[in-house]
Amino acid sequence: MADTGTATPRERYRAQIRAEIKEHAWQQIATTGASALSLNAIAKQMGMSGPALYRYYANRDELITELIRDAYRSLADTLRSTAEKAAEGGGLAGLAHAVRGWALRDPQRYLLIYGTPVPGYHAPDDITAISAQIMTLLLDAASAAPPRRPETPLDHHLAAHRDWAGDHPAPPAVLHRALSFWTRIHGVLSLELAGHFAGMGFDPALLFTAELDDLLSPRPADPLTR
Amino acid sequence: MADTGTATPRERYRAQIRAEIKEHAWQQIATTGASALSLNAIAKQMGMSGPALYRYYANRDELITELIRDAYRSLADTLRSTAEKAAEGGGLAGLAHAVRGWALRDPQRYLLIYGTPVPGYHAPDDITAISAQIMTLLLDAASAAPPRRPETPLDHHLAAHRDWAGDHPAPPAVLHRALSFWTRIHGVLSLELAGHFAGMGFDPALLFTAELDDLLSPRPADPLTR
DNA sequence: TGTACATCAGTGAACGCGCGTTCACTGATGTAC
DNA sequence: TGTACATCAGTGAACGCGCGTTCACTGATGTAC
Numbered sequence: 432m433a434d435t436g437t438a439t440p441r442e443r444y445r446a447q448i449r450a451e452i453k454e455h456a457w458q459q460i461a462t463t464g465a466s467a468l469s470l471n472a473i474a475k476q477m478g479m480s481g482p483a484l485y486r487y488y489a490n491r492d493e494l495i496t497e498l499i500r501d502a503y504r505s506l507a508d509t510l511r512s513t514a515e516k517a518a519e520g521g522g523l524a525g526l527a528h529a530v531r532g533w534a535l536r537d538p539q540r541y542l543l544i545y546g547t548p549v550p551g552y553h554a555p556d557d558i559t560a561i562s563a564q565i566m567t568l569l570l571d572a573a574s575a576a577p578p579r580r581p582e583t584p585l586d587h588h589l590a591a592h593r594d595w596a597g598d599h600p601a602p603p604a605v606l607h608r609a610l611s612f613w614t615r616i617h618g619v620l621s622l623e624l625a626g627h628f629a630g631m632g633f634d635p636a637l638l639f640t641a642e643l644d645d646l647l648s649p650r651p652a653d654p655l656t657r
Numbered sequence: 658m659a660d661t662g663t664a665t666p667r668e669r670y671r672a673q674i675r676a677e678i679k680e681h682a683w684q685q686i687a688t689t690g691a692s693a694l695s696l697n698a699i700a701k702q703m704g705m706s707g708p709a710l711y712r713y714y715a716n717r718d719e720l721i722t723e724l725i726r727d728a729y730r731s732l733a734d735t736l737r738s739t740a741e742k743a744a745e746g747g748g749l750a751g752l753a754h755a756v757r758g759w760a761l762r763d764p765q766r767y768l769l770i771y772g773t774p775v776p777g778y779h780a781p782d783d784i785t786a787i788s789a790q791i792m793t794l795l796l797d798a799a800s801a802a803p804p805r806r807p808e809t810p811l812d813h814h815l816a817a818h819r820d821w822a823g824d825h826p827a828p829p830a831v832l833h834r835a836l837s838f839w840t841r842i843h844g845v846l847s848l849e850l851a852g853h854f855a856g857m858g859f860d861p862a863l864l865f866t867a868e869l870d871d872l873l874s875p876r877p878a879d880p881l882t883r
Numbered sequence: 884t885g886t887a888c889a890t891c892a893g894t895g896a897a898c899g900c901g902c903g904t905t906c907a908c909t910g911a912t913g914t915a916c
Numbered sequence: 917t918g919t920a921c922a923t924c925a926g927t928g929a930a931c932g933c934g935c936g937t938t939c940a941c942t943g944a945t946g947t948a949c
């Protein structure tokens with residue numbers, strides 16, 4: 432990843448084994464869930480003794496933290512590169528489908544981030560920073576050509592509660608849009624990934640798109656005047 | 658629960674201890690998460706020896722299954738009684754706030770049902786049946802006075818993929834509404850319960866209401882004609 | 884009302900298991916002169 | 917280019933722990949006559 436140019440053979444070897452450990456970790460998470468992640472089991476799968484892994488990760492928590500960090504980074508990268516391809520739909524719709532693709536490619540990676548948290552675990556600051564970057568990407572995309580909508584109580588509230596947006600210049604309506612975008616996407620996606628649509632017979636992709644289209648479609652001037 | 662009238666003292670005692678075990682189980686889930694549920698730990702907390710619990714539950718899985726069943730039943734009951742109070746808002750809005758209240762009262766109970774599933778666990782049929790009841794309650798509520806909306810591709814799809822609705826007479830637009838209702842509520846609620854809004858500074862209740870209001874508000878005749 | 888017996892709740896010992904983690908060690912790889 | 921030393925990857929034994937679960941047993945509670 433970093434400084435591959437000046438890396439010694441030993442450093443490159445270390446990096447490779449660390450990556451290999453993570454690969455097996457993901458594989459194990461996929462079959463037994465994140466909370467059952469075991470260093471010993473990973474070692475066995477790699478044909479090594481358990482203690483060997485302590486050369487690479489100080490303990491179990493450090494490995495999990497790095498998995499979470501990687502997941503956030505991967506999602507942020509995906510969003511960033513999608514946003515840059517504005518021509519091919521870098522707007523909210525493009526981001527939505529990028530997230531969906533990313534999540535379906537590896538459901539456990541999505542769920543590790545946005546699924547039920549392990550009680551007591553607290554992510555380090557640098558991870559919080561990446562999730563803030565993701566929020567910024569959403570705000571950027573939500574800023575482009577927002578459809579006119581009547582002002583809601585939430586818009587009003589957000590005008591005074593926008594710390595989470597940092598110094599992003601987005602107006603309240605855009606903040607609202609970004610939050611709706613996030614929760615709608617997550618609503619469909621997390622139920623789909625958790626298997627709650629299994630056996631229901633309809634295509635989750637259409638529901639996903641419908642929720643997205645609804646967010647992007649225009650509204651009557653003011654619902655209060657009806 | 659059942660047959661309290663003809664229950665012998667011994668039966669009543671058994672039922673009481675079973676209930677007490679479940680209470681401690683919920684308490685433990687709240688602090689350590691569902692995957693770490695341990696019969697031994699519950700026994701210790703109750704001042705009993707570990708093997709004693711095997712008088713009441715055949716094994717760990719049976720206990721977890723009953724917790725899940727109870728959770729589904731409790732949610733279904735809450736929805737049902739809310740739906741009956743039509744005067745006080747038994748419609749979708751009423752149900753939404755009932756779900757939210759129910760979830761906030763005990764976040765782990767909501768997450769046990771709708772959170773990240775334990776890989777490999779498969780719920781028995783009677784639980785699936787309760788979740789079908791919940792779906793029916795949603796469909797009933799969604800059927801009442803639906804606002805006119807332009808037909809979407811999803812509506813079209815649902816007309817031909819409605820097995821999950823059983824023999825409910827709801828038209829496609831209502832099916833669509835019920836699904837949107839479900840995913841939007843879950844989207845806001847699950848992110849809130851998982852702590853993803855923590856530190857963002859806005860009031861999740863307002864976002865919840867905004868998502869709901871948007872679902873219930875009218876639409877322009879046809880967005881394709883703009 | 885009292886005795887004999889059956890039922891059942893709960894105990895303590897024991898099983899095998901896998902976990903995270905520490906430690907002293909071996910042997911291979913890289914570095915300095 | 918060759919030798920002496922330092923670094924470091926990986927091992928095997930060991931630690932204490934808590935887990936689910938089985939089993940033979942004790943003692944209390946309920947039942948039948």
